[in-house]
Amino acid sequence: MRFPAGWSGFLRVLTAHPVGFLGVLLTTVSFVLFAGLFGLELLGLQRNPYVGILTFLVLPGVFLFGLALIPIARVLQARRERRGVVVDLTESEQQRRVVLFLLLTIVNLVVLSVAAYQGVHFTDSNRFCGEVCHTVMEPEFAAYQRSPHSRVPCVSCHIGPGADFFVRYKINGISQVFAVLFDTYSRPIPTPVHNLRPARETCEQCHWPEKFHGDKFLVKTLYDEDEANTERKTVMILKVGGGGAESGYPSGIHWHTSVENRVRYAAADEKREEIVWVEVERPDGGKTVYTKGGREVPDSLLARSQKRLLDCIDCHNRPTHIYDSPERGLDRAFASGRLDARLPGLKSLGLDLLTREYPSKEAALAAIPMELDRHYLESDPETFDAMRASVRKAGEEIQNLYAANIFPSMNITWNTYPSHLGHEENSGCFRCHSGEHVSEDGQEIDSSCETCHSLLAVEEEDPAVLHTLLAE
Ligand code: HEC
Ligand code: HEC
Ligand code: HEC
Ligand code: HEC
Ligand code: HEC
Known part of the structure; x- marks a missing residue:
């Protein structure tokens, strides 16, 4: 093979030691493979997540390793020849080598930054999150694809903006990769996810807590377990509400997360089902503390549960991984x-x-x-x-x-991941609104049915209210 002047000498120097030869081989092969696979990726011909891992994680690693071998080989070679690494810039051969070295360094930096950028991008993709650890993520990925958020990337809710969380989650991700490799992860994945980023920094990037949703008219249809599969309807006006700041005094269900109010709570269990302490901080600075059954709550429990600030996810715990009963x-x-x-x-x-x-x-x-x-x-x-x-x-x-x-x-079966958005099985809202939470001065957290909805018909076969509404 013939190289332009300078190249052959340069290559000869680089590969003089077997370690250098290996280094050049690894960088060249991984570079060619990376360029090829990246090209296919850009053309949209490559969608396999495992090939993605090879392209954006393994090959750049090999490339970097190969590059690192080259200077090591130089030192080894110099030692073998029992002299130091001498650079004599007055020699024209040496000058050319230095120029080539600098050129190659620039090329390497470009390759590495493209690889790093793409690698990060790839590990943030739904393909990586949802498909690589197929068994582990299959249920969430399947539920997600049917949900209202199926166009929202996993990372918008699971990482959110900002460099610090990005780094924190990537480091956390490494331990998850090991859990998968060594098969030590829990089945099912336990919820609530305790290290999930607060909704302020994820959900609220797209949904404003100040937004007033007003009342929502809901018709729920259900069917009896009889021969006729008798159809029944529940008709209600759900007081979703919200607001605050510009749009007026907050009210209704979204009152909890309006900007003026702060509701914090402590739960006695990991699942956050048994809520024993609730504190409301009002716009005027006034506070009310409710405890379950009016009982004193030990400080150790309050410290352990970190008095969680109630946010979107305490009710919308299934915004996208929605399972049915x-x-x-x-x-x-x-x-x-x-x-x-x-x-x-x-x-x-x-x-x-x-x-x-x-x-x-x-x-x-x-x-x-x-x-x-x-x-x-x-x-x-x-x-x-x-x-x-x-x-x-x-x-x-x-x-x-x-x-x-x-x-x-x-190990996911019916009701493994119940929703908190109602009060089936006495959970959800009734964790606080069951009438058992009392303040020192004897106030209760409201539990009357009218607090949250006006029930116009409950499981009726042919609700009169629908006739009234639909009558011309
Ligand atoms: C709209 C926001 C949102 C998106 C998008 C989203 N998630 Fe989630 N995810 C959540 C929330 C909120 C929880 C916490 C549920 C809890 O704590 O009970 C969660 C929990 C999980 C869990 C724990 C098990 C479970 O079902 O609670 C896994 C695993 C998971 N998500 C994976 C993914 C993957 C993979 C994607 C992308 C394919 C994704 N998520 C996209 C909001 C989201
Ligand atoms: C990247 C933007 C984005 C993020 C982040 C996001 N959402 Fe959404 N959300 C949307 C969009 C867009 C829709 C409307 C989907 C539609 O109507 O097709 C939506 C719809 C909803 C709905 C109405 C669902 C329905 O059944 O109609 C709820 C509730 C909701 N989001 C809650 C959340 C919660 C809770 C989080 C945080 C865990 C969150 N969202 C994070 C963009 C986002
Ligand atoms: C106290 C519980 C609770 C909290 C906290 C909460 N929500 Fe809701 N939200 C609900 C309920 C209940 C509904 C009505 C569900 C339905 O339509 O069946 C709802 C409805 C919605 C809808 C759909 C509104 C519509 O017009 O259809 C969106 C979007 C939404 N919530 C986003 C959020 C966001 C974002 C947050 C956090 C800032 C949040 N919610 C906090 C209980 C809550
Ligand atoms: C962590 C405890 C907690 C949970 C869970 C919770 N709430 Fe509340 N809620 C409160 C407290 C505390 C208040 C205010 C009591 C007071 O006025 O001091 C409140 C007030 C309300 C109000 C009245 C707001 C107003 O206009 O003043 C509504 C409506 C409401 N909650 C609906 C819901 C619904 C619906 C759910 C379930 C989707 C729910 N809450 C879940 C603690 C909770
Ligand atoms: C703290 C708020 C709150 C209180 C108090 C409350 N509910 Fe509800 N209720 C809800 C929410 C939220 C839903 C779910 C709406 C949805 O599915 O979107 C719901 C749903 C329902 C449903 C429909 C069930 C279904 O999903 O098919 C019925 C029936 C119902 N409630 C009856 C009652 C009765 C009776 C009371 C009084 C004993 C009561 N609720 C008290 C918030 C409340």
């Missing part, structure tokens, strides 16, 4: 017409199929449509014949519900 999942599928309510007893059969024990997820997904077919064929062959298409559709729909909510590899 079997009842609600089926109700929604009926309401949207994906399940045919004319199929006799479908709600109760669906519930039964969704909550049975199966040897594996695959077995469940295979059994669900088969069991449905069998049930209708045996109990009512005429219906089965007439409604074959609906039965098949129901099989798929119930399969989908199962697939989206049950992840045996992570």
